[in-house]
Amino acid sequence: MxxxxxxxxxxxIxxxxxxxxxxxxxxxKDVAKRIHNIQIDTISVVSRSHNLITFNRFPQYKEGDIWEVAKKADLFEYWSHAMCMMPIETYPFSVWRRQFYPGNRTKKWALEQKDxxxxxxxxxxxxGVTNSASIGETPEGNTGWWDWKIEKHALEYLFTIGKxxxxxxxxxxxxxxITERVLPNHIDSEPMTDDEAAEFVVDSSLGSLGLGCYDDIRTYHNKLPSQGLWKGRKELIEEYLDQRVNDGHLEEVTIKGMNERYFTLVKNTQKLQSGNSVELSTAPVKLLTPFDNILRERIFPKRMWDFDYKIECYVPAHDRVYGYFILPILDTNEFAGRLDAKAHRKDGILEVKAIYLENNEIQTTEGLERLQLGIEDFAKFHNCDAIKITKVTPRKLTSKIRNLFA
Structure with a gap:
């Protein structure tokens, strides 16, 4: 231990x-192999989440390139933590998890709509290749997924069951x-066994996060796999983790001040013992999407960083505390605040509606320089030449931060 x-x-982590x-x-593809699943999201006030997740780990990434990689069949799209892009080599795990789909209501619908x-x-x-717009007729007044035309529902059903x-x-x-024309010939189309799936869930979760407790194993792929393998129960997950420790594949880790039992892959123990010597004093901040792999389960940043985050785009405007689509600010190894931004792409302006700086280090001269560099990188990624700063908290820093981008 x-x-x-x-x-x-x-x-x-x-x-x-x-x-x-x-x-x-x-x-x-290297990003997908490293973190296993890149969550796809529709919100686009700034670049969509799959782009930001990738950009924050691969700075040369260009917006939308993930779809070009998918065209080469290096990545594929399916349910994981949510709808995600994943390395094509992990396809057999997704075949295994199909047993959990669709739900009873969808099964009933599929029987009624078999023809x-x-x-x-x-x-x-x-x-051949078909999009929903090219088949069937869109109902008048269509406004979203809840009133998709029947052919779109059929396409999604056939996608869910793997056809x-x-x-x-x-x-x-x-x-x-059809799957036979998309899946490369060298990729196995058979499902993993339950034993293989259990090993995969643990190894990919800990391999992506570095370390984790039972709850991180339970949620990294969302709760369905662990529900199927261990009934989602802490004692059964930890019993399996103990077996892997005894087999020499995992190491148990105690984090001072935390009660939960943590585990890591044996290959990561050297990193824990030698430490990470990354130079951070001049490293630009990173503006993370709410659906980043270290943020999407809100309990994880709360537990590891004491960073309390809530996404507010689904909250009525008058009830929001920070803003519509708040991006957590990662400064050095800490969460130092949050930022509300909107990219006005046609005008080439990144509008920073609000910045909230929540620790002292980022408010120093060096910290503000890292903030400036990170926001400039973010603006460049969005092809924005100008940066407009509106609200700053604490207010005493408003002029100083605006002057950084004057």
Missing amino acids: IEISVEEARRL LDVQGLRTNKPCTST TIDQVYQHVKKN LMVAFRKGFQKYYD
């Missing part, structure tokens, strides 16, 4: 996640094809 401080745990590391990712589903499948099989895959996206529109 290894005993470490919470600061050492944070360093390991950020190193393994590719956010603060001497071995940065060198491609989009339509068969017709849609035959259309794709005969005509179709998303061949690529254009913009944000999905283009489907």
Whole structure:
């Protein structure tokens, strides 16, 4: 058993996640292999989450390139923590997890709509790559997924059960094809066994996070796999982790001041013992999406950083504390605040509606320089030449921060 401080745990997490590391990712696929699942999201006041997750680990990434990688079948799209892009080599795990889909309501719908589903499948099989706009008629007044036309529902059903895959996206529109034409020949199309799936869940979760407790194993792929394997129960997950420790694959870790039992892959123990010597004093801040892999389960940053985060885009405007789509600010190895931004792409302006600086270090001269560099990198990624700062907290820093971008 290894005993470490919470600061050492944070360093390991950020190193393994590719956010603060001497071995940065060198491609989009490298990001997916490193963190396993890149969550897809629709919100676009700034670049969508899958782009930001990738950019923050691979600075040469260009917005939208993830779809080009998917076209080469290096990545594929399916359910994981949510809808995610994942390395194609992990496809057999997704075949295994199909047993949890669809739900009873969808099964009932599929029985009622069997003829339509068969017709849609035959259309794709005969005509090749198909998007929902090219098949069927859109109902008048269509406003979202809840009133999709029946053919779109059929495409999604066939995707969920594995008869179709998303061949690529254009913009944000999905283009489907039959699985046999999308899945590379060298990729196994058979599901993992339960034993293989259990090993995969643990190894990919700990391999992506660096270390974790039972709850991190339970949630990294969302709760369905652990529910199927261990009924989602702490004692059963920890019993399995203990077996892996005894087999020599895992090491138990104690984090000072924390009660939960933590585990890490044996290969990471050297990193824990040697530490991470990344130069951080001049490293630009990173503006993370709320759906980043270290933030999407809100309990994880609360537990590891005491950073309390809530996404407010689903909260009525008058009830919001910080703003619509708040981006946590990662400064050195700490969460130092949050920022509300909107990219006005046509005008080339990054509007920073509000900045909240929450620790002392980022408010120093050096800290503000890191903040400036990080916001400038973020603006450049969005092809914005100008940066407009509106609200700053604490207010005494308003002029100083505005002058950084004058």
